[in-house]
Amino acid sequence: MVAVSAPKNGKKTRHFLTLNDISAEELSSIIARAIELKAEVYNGTSKPLLERKVMGMIFEKSSTRTRVSFETGMAQLGGHALFLSSRDTQLGRGEPIEDSARVLSRMVDIVMIRTFGHDIIERFAEFSRVPVINALTDDYHPCQLLADIQTFVELRGSMQGKSVAWVGDGNNMCNSYINAARLCDFELRIATPEGFGPTAERINSANARVKVCATPTEAVKGADLVVTDTWASMGQEEEKQLRERAFADYQVNGELMSHAASDALFMHCLPAYRGKEVSADLLDAPDSPVWQEAENRLHAQKALIEFLLTQ
Secondary structure (H helix, E strand, O other): OEEEEEEEEOEEEEOEEHHHHOOOOHHHEEEEEEHHHHHHHHOOOOOOOOOOOEEEEEEEOOOOOOHHHHHHHHOOOOOOOEEEEOOOOOOHHOOOOOHHEEEEEEEOOEEEEEEOOHHHHHHHHHHHOOOOOEEEOOOOHHHHHHHHHHHHHHHHHOOOOOEEEEEEOOOHHHHHHHHHHHOOEEEEEEOOOOOOOOOOOHHOOOOOOEEEEOOOHHHHHHEEEEEEEOOOOOOHHHHHHHHHHHHHOOEEEEHHHHHOOOEEEEEOOOOOEEEEEEEEEHHHHOOOOOOHHHHHHHHHHHHHHHHHHHH
């Protein structure tokens, strides 16, 4: 279902809280536009398409890539981005989320939120008069999926009919890959330790495109793309030792990748912990697409911002 909220200037406001907020056709259009915008940066032909537009960036979880990519993206588009941490706003001092949404959305043109509970961003979007982008919640990370899909398209073409292996924690990235499997029509194979997988409800939402595998090798066999993430996400630091023991057999390395397709790609949303979820040699290989994947956060998000502000 497309996320919408209070109308502004007679139009319903589109939000991007999960990949399910856009159609398959819209996703393809956003990816194609991201590739165009990236080419313009490299060619020096970028245009200030969003001049005088302002983005409010609310950070309850810190980040390097998210802040830099959104702030740089708004600058390249001719707009401006305001960094708002929970220490700097009334949102962090107990003001109701709904009130913050009502006020901020009367002052800025678009809002990006990186927070903990997904319900927080849903409540904010419900009362916002401008588009709201999920820059990460505990449940979903849709902007990273835009970058991952863009990277795959650039290097291998369409994801339709491909096989993707998720190895590691059934976290917000895994949940977003489940959504992507439905939108992009690929097979997703998930290998997680017992007790760390995504919910059955989320798996079933992908219309039989998701398979839960008993081992990483089973998931990776013949895969066109292998993806992982840190074993302990932000907010799970106290579980780190427990998780490292549980995930000890789930490292993505050269031996595991040998079971994938001969031209398989490996991706990681970063930050990565070499020697834990991924081996150093795999991450630092000369042809590693991980750094292209990271850069594409910038270009994919620019295309997303342009899309939401022109609806």
